[in-house]
Amino acid sequence: MIQEFAVITEGVFELVSKWEIKLSALDAEVVALKRNCQNRTIKQITGHMIDSASNNLHRIIHLQYNENPLIFPNYATNGNNDRWIAIQNYQKEDWFLLVQLWKYSNLHIIHVMKNVDPDKLDCKWISALGKEVSLKDMIMDYLRHLELHLDEIDELINN
Structure with a gap:
C-alpha cells in the first residue's frame, strides 16, 4: 500500500465504523424529512455519498489502465448529482x-485504494470544470469529501 494513503484509508474506515452505528440509529422521520441547504434529506445525502464512492471507484480503476488524461461523464456539476439522486430515488x-x-461501498473503495499501482499516481482525468486531477490528488481528497457530507448530516441531526 502507498504509505501516504494510510491516513485516508484509516480515516474512511474510522468514519464508516462510527457513522454506520449513528446512521442506523436515526429515526425514519429524521432521515426522510430534514433537509440541508441543497434541499437534500439525510437519505439523499447518504445516496450522494454512495454515488461519490461509485464514481471515484470507476475513476481509480480506469486511470490505472487507460491513456490519460481521461474524460469522464459529468457527474458532479450542472445538477447531475441531483439527477443521480432522483433517478435512483x-x-x-x-x-x-x-x-x-454506503458502508460496503466505502469499505471496498478502501480496499481498492490500498491496491493502487504506485506507477499510476500521476495519471489524470479532466473534471467537468476542465481541471486536470491526478489519481493521487483524487484519492487524497476522498476523506475530506466524505467528512463534508457527514458534517451536513450531523448538522441536520442536531438542528
Missing part, C-alpha cells in the same frame, strides 16, 4: 439497505 430506499450500501 434514494428518498424511497429502505434506510437499513442504504446505510449498508
